Every structure is written in C-alpha cells, then in structure tokens.
Amino acid sequence: MSFAPDDFNGSFPALITPMKGGGVDEVAFRRLVSWHIAQGSHGLVPCGTTGESPTLSHEEHMRVVEICVAEAAGRVPVIAGAGSNSTVEAIALTRHAKEVGADAVLSVTGYYNKPSQEGMYRHYAAIAEAVDIPIIVYIVPGRTIVEVSVETMGRLSKIPNIVGVKDATANLARPLRERAACGKNWIQLSGEDGTALAYMVQGGQGCISVTANVAPKLCADFQNACHKQDYSTALALQARLMPLHDALFCEPSPAPVKYAVSQLGLCTDEVRLPLVAATERARATVRAAMEAAGVTKA
Secondary structure, three states: OOOOHHHOOEEEEEOOOOEEOOEEOHHHHHHHHHHHHHOOOOOEEOOOOOOOHHHOOHHHHHHHHHHHHHHHOOOOOEEEEOOOOOHHHHHHHHHHHHHOOOOEEEEEOOOOOOOOHHHHHHHHHHHHHHOOOOEEEEEOHHHHOOOOOHHHHHHHOOOOOEEEEEEOOOOOOHHHHHHHHHOOOOEEEEOOHHHHHHHHHOOOOEEEEOHHHOOHHHHHHHHHHHHOOOHHHHHHHHHHHHHHHHHOOOOOOOHHHHHHHHHOOOOOOOOOOOOOOOOHHHHHHHHHHHHHHOOOOO
16 A cells, blocks of 8 residues: 555554564564554655664664564555655665555765755755655754755745645744745644644644654654644643653764663663763653653563
8 A cells, every 4th residue: 555645644653663683573564564563553754854864874774664664564654754855865865765555755964964945845856856755844943053944945836746845843833934935735743742732733743752752652642633633632741741852962863762662671772872861850840741641661
C-alpha cells in the first residue's frame, strides 16, 4: 500500500537508530518498528536528527530506511530522512528513499553552510525536480542556524511535490501565517513536542515526535484527541507527557531518549561519538519522568 500526503497526520516517532557494539542493531530496529505500529503510531520517520543521521554512513543510512520500509510493510506511512547540507547528497538520499518505497522524505535545511533564503529555495527546488516524491521541509534552527522564512515557504509550496513542513521552531506565530502563505492543503507537522498542543489547535495535522519513541500509545492518543478537537483530553495527556518532553532533552539528544527506550528493554542506550551516553543525573531525571507518565514497560 502506498500513502499520499493526506495520510501524513497524527503521531510519527522520529525513530532512534538502535546500536550495538558500534554498529546498527538491525534486529532491535525491526522490533522497534513493529512495536510502534502495534502501539498505534500513525507513521514512522527513520534517519532524522533523533536517528543520529549525521553519524550514520551512507550505507547505514540507506539500510535503516530499507529496513523501516520493509518492516512497516505498508501498514503506516514512512517519511524517510533524506536531507543534507549538500544538495547533491540530498538528491542521492532522496532518490534512494523513493527507490526502496518510502512514501515521502524529510529534508532538513542547510546546516553549517548558512545558505540565504534564495539558496534554500533553489536547494529544495533542485531536489523536487530531481526526484518525484513528496517532500517535507524540515526547519530546526536550533540545530541548523538557518530558518526557511514564511515567504520562502510560500514559494516552495507552489512546487507540486513539496507538500509540507516539519516545524521545530517552537514559534507559534508561524502556523497560521504559513497556512495563509501556503494554502489549505499544506501539511503542517510539529517537530517540537512541548508546543505540539498549541500547534495542533492552530491547524496542525500531527507531530514528528521524540517522545513517541518512549510513549507511542500516549502520543498517538494525544494526536487522536486533537483530531477529534477534544482538546480537554489532549490537554490532560499533554500535561501528563510534559515532564517526559523536558526530560528527553535534559542532555544532548538522543542520549536521554535512547536511555529511556533501553529502560523499556527494546535496545541498548549506545550512541556514537561525539555524543556520549546519558549521565547518571540525566538517567534519574528520565526515570522519574517515565514513572510520572506511567511509562514503565514496552
């Protein structure tokens, strides 16, 4: 089964990449994918920032996408991370994602290079022209420095296969302004768990979530409540999850979230340098937040 942009809504875990002994733990990753689907996640995003894409080799990156698509087996949409600060590299990763059956790609802005608005427009336009697959623009200025402006996003939305945004700006003035610039069919996905409720109230369709790695059912229930416009239930769930949202960023991500998932018995907490494993203080913070949210077993 293939999915269209209208299906890109709800809770999409920004999947961690399990590791063991320095390599990708493919067995654990397959287990994670199926667990997320069984828990009610509406889609999956491999090889994003939380998946440690900067330290995956090209071969590992492609293999992780392949496994995710194969294990999902058409049950939920897969939006594969395929971004780069090199346009040529982004096109290659995007082409691979299409070839192996991903439903869309998540494409990050040009970190480190600090491109202009015109540079970012041409970057995305080149990817869209090279590969006919739905593209989600990923803006996360806390990591990339640069941010695609609302005006530039309006220009990008005119390109048929650029279909939406993962917005990790936490700027809650953006959603309505962007909707006006890009039109009612523009897909708006939050990329920031702590502000996801306010984002959804303003017309968001879902969240590409870090916390959903640890609490997929609660995050899916939260999204389901938002889509029913049952905001009292959504607020109660967000209040329950908020300490976990905070705890998973108490140290550089994804070390805390990997520790949390290891506590569920689903993988090790191994990360790759230059990241290091969560400290004992961070682990205590994560454990307390998991207990408060009622997330203690897989």
